[in-house]
Amino acid sequence: MPKDAGVRLRQSKWNFIKGYVMMRVEGRSPERLLNCMLQAGMRVWSVRRIAQNAITAEIRAGDFARLCVLARDIRCSAHIVERRGMPFLLCRLRTRKTLALCLGLGFLLVLLAQTRVWAIDIKGLYIIPQSVIEDVLERQGIYIGMPRGAVVPLRLGNEIRAHDERIAWAGAHLDGVALSIRVVEAKVIPARPDKSKPADVAAQKDGIIARVTALSGKAAVEEGDAVRSGDTLIRGDITREGAQKRVLVHACGEVMARVYYTAEKTLPATRAAMGRSGSFSEYHALYIAGRPILLHQAPYDAYEIVPDRQTAMKGLVLPVRVVRGSCYELVLRQTPMAREELLAEALFLAELEALWMVEKDARILDKQTQTRQNGDGSVTATVTVCALEEIGVSRVIAGELAPAGQTPGEIQNEIQNE
Amino acid sequence: MLRALDLPQETAPDVQKITMVGRNDLLVENHAGVMRYDDAVVRLRTHEGVLTVTGKELTLLEMANTRAYIQGAIASIGME
Numbered sequence: 001m002p003k004d005a006g007v008r009l010r011q012s013k014w015n016f017i018k019g020y021v022m023m024r025v026e027g028r029s030p031e032r033l034l035n036c037m038l039q040a041g042m043r044v045w046s047v048r049r050i051a052q053n054a055i056t057a058e059i060r061a062g063d064f065a066r067l068c069v070l071a072r073d074i075r076c077s078a079h080i081v082e083r084r085g086m087p088f089l090l091c092r093l094r095t096r097k098t099l100a101l102c103l104g105l106g107f108l109l110v111l112l113a114q115t116r117v118w119a120i121d122i123k124g125l126y127i128i129p130q131s132v133i134e135d136v137l138e139r140q141g142i143y144i145g146m147p148r149g150a151v152v153p154l155r156l157g158n159e160i161r162a163h164d165e166r167i168a169w170a171g172a173h174l175d176g177v178a179l180s181i182r183v184v185e186a187k188v189i190p191a192r193p194d195k196s197k198p199a200d201v202a203a204q205k206d207g208i209i210a211r212v213t214a215l216s217g218k219a220a221v222e223e224g225d226a227v228r229s230g231d232t233l234i235r236g237d238i239t240r241e242g243a244q245k246r247v248l249v250h251a252c253g254e255v256m257a258r259v260y261y262t263a264e265k266t267l268p269a270t271r272a273a274m275g276r277s278g279s280f281s282e283y284h285a286l287y288i289a290g291r292p293i294l295l296h297q298a299p300y301d302a303y304e305i306v307p308d309r310q311t312a313m314k315g316l317v318l319p320v321r322v323v324r325g326s327c328y329e330l331v332l333r334q335t336p337m338a339r340e341e342l343l344a345e346a347l348f349l350a351e352l353e354a355l356w357m358v359e360k361d362a363r364i365l366d367k368q369t370q371t372r373q374n375g376d377g378s379v380t381a382t383v384t385v386c387a388l389e390e391i392g393v394s395r396v397i398a399g400e401l402a403p404a405g406q407t408p409g410e411i412q413n414e415i416q417n418e
Numbered sequence: 419m420l421r422a423l424d425l426p427q428e429t430a431p432d433v434q435k436i437t438m439v440g441r442n443d444l445l446v447e448n449h450a451g452v453m454r455y456d457d458a459v460v461r462l463r464t465h466e467g468v469l470t471v472t473g474k475e476l477t478l479l480e481m482a483n484t485r486a487y488i489q490g491a492i493a494s495i496g497m498e
Contacts, residue, residue: 011480035451038483047478049456057478 011043019061019085022046027076030055036070037063056081061088117146117179124183128166133181136163148174156181193394198248198401201234201392203227207257210388217251227257233392237399248399255392258365262384263353267346269377271337274302274330283307283327289318300329339379343371346381354383362389434464436495444471444488444495452478452486460488468498 025033030053037044037059047057059067064080071078093100120142122133136159137143142151153172160170160183168186172179201217209225217234221227236251283305286294298305307325347369358364366386373379428435435447446462446469453461453468455478460471476490 031452031455034455034478034481038451038481041483044481045479047455047481055455057481 015058015060016085019083019087020058021061021064021080022056022058022082022084023064023067023078024050024054024056024081025071025076025078026051026054027071027074028053029074030076032074033067033071033076033078036074037067040066040070042066058084061085114177115148117142117148117151117174117177118144119178120144120181121178122181122183124185127185128164128183132164133160133183136160142179148177151179153179193252195250195252196401197250197396198236198399199250199394199396200232200236201251201253201255202395203229203231203233203255203257203391204393205229205257205259205389205391207259207391209233209255209257211256212253213255214251214253216249216253219253221255227391232395236397246399248397248401250394250401252394253392254390256388257391259362259387259389259391260384261354261357261387262382263350263357264380264382265346265350265353266374266378266380267337267342267349269336269342269379270334272332273335274304275333275335276304277329277331279329280326283323283325285323287321287323296327298327300327302330302332304328304330339373342379343381346379347371347383350381350383351385354385358385358387359389362387364388432465434466434469436469438492438495441492442489444492446486446488448484449486452481457490460486462486464497466497470494470496470498472496 027033034044034047034055034057042059042063044057044059047055049055061083064078067078093103120137122130125133137156140156140159142156151172151174153174156172157170160172160181161167166186167183169184170181172181174180201214206228207226209221209223209227211223212219212221212233214234217236218238220232220235227233233255234251234253236249237246238249239246279300281299282296283298284294284296285292305325305327307323309324311322311324313320313322351367351369364385364387368384368386370382370384371379427433432448434449437445437447446464449462449464449469451463453463455461455476457476458472458474460476460478462469462471471488471492472494473490473492476488476492478486479489480487
């Protein structure tokens with residue numbers, strides 16, 4: 001049945017374009033007239049019984065003359081109640097030339113407006129500033145109000161991509177009168193470590209060693225050791241005791257440690273917040289397609305708008321909405337806060353700060369919180385997060401790298417033989 | 419003939435097909451004319467008898483040569 005509903009919708013639009021009439025048929029048997037009309041190939045719709053011997057129905061305007069002949073044959077009378085559709089509207093407009101002219105101009109304006117770009121939407125930017133894309137658009141001569149035909153989306157996408165190395169992909173497409181630009185930012189690939197020089201693995205943070213795996217070099221710490229930032233964790237100098245020549249390698253490996261992050265947040269007992277002063281005025285606004293067109297200027301510097309009533313105008317090409325409401329003046333006030341609320345917020349902010357410091361690939365092992373109220377009514381929350389993470393970082397040491405492919409023992413033996 | 423060719427029965431040109439959606443929409447295809455119509459009863463002639471539809475505020479929303487679309491609070495459908 002939905003297929004039939006679609007067919008009827010199309011037919012009703014077509015009927016409106018061609019014009020149709022609502023007629024009233026009176027006689028002893030209107031059903032006979034209906035059958036005659038069907039046999040004659042006429043379409044009838046919206047048939048309603050309005051009296052014992054009368055029905056109303058709608059037919060195409062062009063069929064009415066044929067209907068009158070049929071009605072006369074079977075002793076029924078048919079007359080038009082209402083004329084509907086485009087041809088009748090145009091007839092009425094013939095006598096209202098100014099209205100017809102305005103409608104024509106409006107239609108022309110809509111047609112002209114459709115040939116221009118009226119909005120540029122840029123999405124996908126997180127690190128790169130929007131001004132970078134705007135520069136490319138300006139250089140390519142893309143601006144709001146330009147002809148749609150002058151925009152070549154494929155070329156524009158390529159230009160944006162070629163403009164900045166931080167852009168991995170860029171695409172543009174025209175969606176009606178809106179130019180939509182999508183950008184994918186490139187991920188930064190970390191530089192590969194230079195292993196041509198001897199190096200130690202040093203601690204980049206304070207922590208307690210949980211695990212040491214030395215792939216090259218000699219471990220300088222063991223599980224449970226407390227280390228400070230800068231301490232050597234894996235030594236690149238693997239010279240044996242008493243050897244004449246230093247043997248240096250590029251030390252590498254994984255050093256996992258428990259690292260503690262502490263954040264403290266203090267919040268005052270009162271807080272400045274915007275509140276209503278008590279003054280208000282009326283507010284009116286007109287929105288077309290969700291964009292404000294006419295706005296009632298608020299008489300206050302800071303204000304809050306509370307809409308009382310929204311009226312949507314239906315049947316127009318664009319959705320039009322009229323908003324009526326109140327505009328309340330807002331002023332800055334010091335508002336006392338509840339202790340529980342303050343504690344919860346301080347705790348939340350401190351935790352957020354502590355978690356912000358934790359590395360992305362770290363595993364959180366433990367979290368400890370502490371809150372206290374100060375003498376002046378303010379509250380302080382302290383959050384300590386214990387995370388397990390890799391703390392080793394390569395640090396170049398002075399000297400020559402040992403020849404590749406030889407174990408430290410072989411190197412020492414070679415030196416002794418010499 | 420249709421069975422012999424393994425074709426569905428609704429493809430026959432003189433067999434009425436009735437489709438009803440909910441209680442308010444009824445489509446009758448392949449009818450042969452209107453016998454009676456008022457807002458409580460619609461009687462349609464078909465090749466296999468008379469189809470009677472009863473209900474309230476019945477409207478012939480669309481009438482074409484072989485199709486009748488009835489809308490209203492349909493109470494019953496019967497063949498005589």
